Amino acid sequence: xxxxxxxxxxxxxxxxxxxxxxxxxxxxxxxxxxxxxxxxxxxxxxxxxxxxxxxxxxxxxxxxxxxxxxxxxxxxxxxxxxxxxxxxxxxxxxxxxxxxxxxxxxxxxxxxxxxxxxxxxxxxxxxxxxxxxxxxxxxxxxxxxxxxxxxxxxxxxxxxxxxxxxxxxxxxxxxxxxxxxxxxxxxxxxxxxxxxxxxxxxxxxxxxxxxxxxxxxxxxxxxxxxxxxxxxxxxxxxxxxxxxxxxxxxxxxxxxxxxxxxxxxxxxxxxxxxxxxxxxxxxxxxxxxxxxxxxx
Amino acid sequence: xxxxxxxxxxxxxxxxxxxxxxxxxxxxxxxxxxxxxxxxxxxxxxxxxxxxxxxxxxxxxxxxxxxxxxxxxxxxxxxxxxxxxxxxxxxxxxxxxxxxxxxxxxxxxxxxxxxxxxxxxxxxxxxxxxxxxxxxxxxxxxxxxxxxxxxxxxxxxxxxxxxxxxxxxxxxxxxxxxxxxxxxxxxxx
Numbered sequence: 269x270x271x272x273x274x275x276x277x278x279x280x281x282x283x284x285x286x287x288x289x290x291x292x293x294x295x296x297x298x299x300x301x302x303x304x305x306x307x308x309x310x311x312x313x314x315x316x317x318x319x320x321x322x323x324x325x326x327x328x329x330x331x332x333x334x335x336x337x338x339x340x341x342x343x344x345x346x347x348x349x350x351x352x353x354x355x356x357x358x359x360x361x362x363x364x365x366x367x368x369x370x371x372x373x374x375x376x377x378x379x380x381x382x383x384x385x386x387x388x389x390x391x392x393x394x395x396x397x398x399x400x401x402x403x404x405x406x407x408x409x410x411x412x413x414x415x416x417x418x419x420x421x422x423x424x425x426x427x428x429x430x431x432x433x434x435x436x437x438x439x440x441x442x443x444x445x446x447x448x449x450x451x452x453x454x455x456x457x458x459x460x461x462x463x464x465x466x467x468x469x470x471x472x473x474x475x476x477x478x479x480x481x482x483x484x485x486x487x488x489x490x491x492x493x494x495x496x497x498x499x500x501x502x503x504x505x506x507x508x509x510x511x512x513x514x515x516x517x518x519x520x521x522x523x524x525x526x527x528x529x530x531x532x533x534x535x536x537x538x539x540x541x542x543x544x545x546x547x548x549x550x551x552x553x554x555x556x557x558x559x560x561x562x563x564x
Numbered sequence: 565x566x567x568x569x570x571x572x573x574x575x576x577x578x579x580x581x582x583x584x585x586x587x588x589x590x591x592x593x594x595x596x597x598x599x600x601x602x603x604x605x606x607x608x609x610x611x612x613x614x615x616x617x618x619x620x621x622x623x624x625x626x627x628x629x630x631x632x633x634x635x636x637x638x639x640x641x642x643x644x645x646x647x648x649x650x651x652x653x654x655x656x657x658x659x660x661x662x663x664x665x666x667x668x669x670x671x672x673x674x675x676x677x678x679x680x681x682x683x684x685x686x687x688x689x690x691x692x693x694x695x696x697x698x699x700x701x702x703x704x705x706x707x708x709x710x711x712x713x714x715x716x717x718x719x720x721x722x723x724x725x726x727x728x729x730x731x732x733x734x735x736x737x738x739x740x741x742x743x744x745x746x747x748x749x750x751x752x753x
Binding site for chain 1 (some may be wrong): 601604605608689692693696699700702703704706707710711
C-alpha cells in the first residue's frame, strides 16, 4: 500500500487533466519527430502520398466524430427511453445535471445483463448517456447516480473530444509509419546514398516504434481520464459511496457484453473479463479505482 | 544598436499588452459566467419549489379519497403551500418549501396505514416525483455553493483580485438558504 493520505477530488481532477495534457504533447512531439526524420530522407513525392493519407484519415475521423453518438448507439441497439418509461433514471440524470451545470443529455437504454454505461456526443449540447438494462436492474438509486455522474463527467470534461484528438494523432502516426515502411520495401537503392544510410535506419526504427509508443500513451491518457471522471463523479454526488458500491457490483458481475471490441473504450468498465495487463487496458483496474475513491 | 534595442522594446511592450488584454478578457468573461451560473442555480431552486407546489393539489386529490380522517395534515399542507407561494424572497420560499415537504412526508408516513393507497399507481408516481424534487433542490444548492466558492476565490486571489477591482466585482455573500431537512419527520398518531 502506498500513502494513505486523503485526496481531494479537486486535486484529483486537475492532476489527471494536467497529466493527460502532457501526454498528448508527447504524442504530438512524436508526430513531429517522425515527420521530420522522414522529411530528411525523402523529397517531395513522398509528401504528396503523405498528405493524401492524412487528409483521408482526418475526414474519416471528423465524420465519426460528428456522428460518434449515433454510431455508438446504433451498434449497441440502444433505444431512447422517455420520462414515463424510466422515471428513476430520468430524475437521477436531471438532478446530476443540476449539480454539474450540464444540459440534460438524451437518455438511452441498451440490452445486456452486464452493469455498464457509456456517454457519447461531441459536446454537452449533443450528448447522450446510455446504460444497460442490467445496470437499471441491479443497481440501487445511489449506485446508479454514481455511475451516471461518472458518465456526465466524461461529458463535462470534453473527454470525447479529447480522446478523438488523441486518436487522430495516433492514427496519423500509424499511417505515416506504414507509408514510410512500405516505400522502403519497394524503392531500390537508386535514390539512396551513403549519407542517408544512418538516417534511414533511424527512420525505420522510429516508424516501427512510434506507433506502439503513442498507442501506449493514448491508453495511459484514457486511464487518466477515467480517474478524473471518477473524481468528478464524487464532486457531483458529494459522496464516493454510490460509485464504490457500483464498482464492487461490477467486479462481482460475471456477465459479458456482446458488443464490438471497438466500442470498449467508451464504456464505464471493461466489457469482457480482463485478461490483459494494465499497460494495454483502456481502463484502470476496478481495484485501483475503488482504492482511490475510498481515500476521497 | 539603438535601433535594435528600440525594436526589441517595442516587441516586449506589444507582448505585454497582448497578455494583459488577454487576461482582461479572460477575467471579464470568468466573472460574468460564474455570476450567471450563481443566478441560474438559485433560479433552479425556485423552479423546483414551484414544481413541488404544483404537484401538491394532485397529491391531495389522489390521497383525499383514502385518508378521510386525516384533516389536520391536509390543512397543514394547504397552509405551507400558501406560505410558499406568498413568500417574498428565495430564503422564505425555501423555508416554506421545507415545511411543505415535511407536511407531505407525514402524508407518506400515514400512507403506510392505507394499503390500498400504497398500491395506487398515481400515488406512487407522485411520491417518487416529490422525492426527486427534493434531490434536485439539494443538487441546485450544491451547484450554487460550488460556483459561489470559485467566484469568491477568483475575486480574492491574485491576479483575479486586481481584475475584480477593475470590473467592480465584489465577493458575494453566502445566501443563507435553510437546508432541506433530510430527517424523517415526526408524525403523531
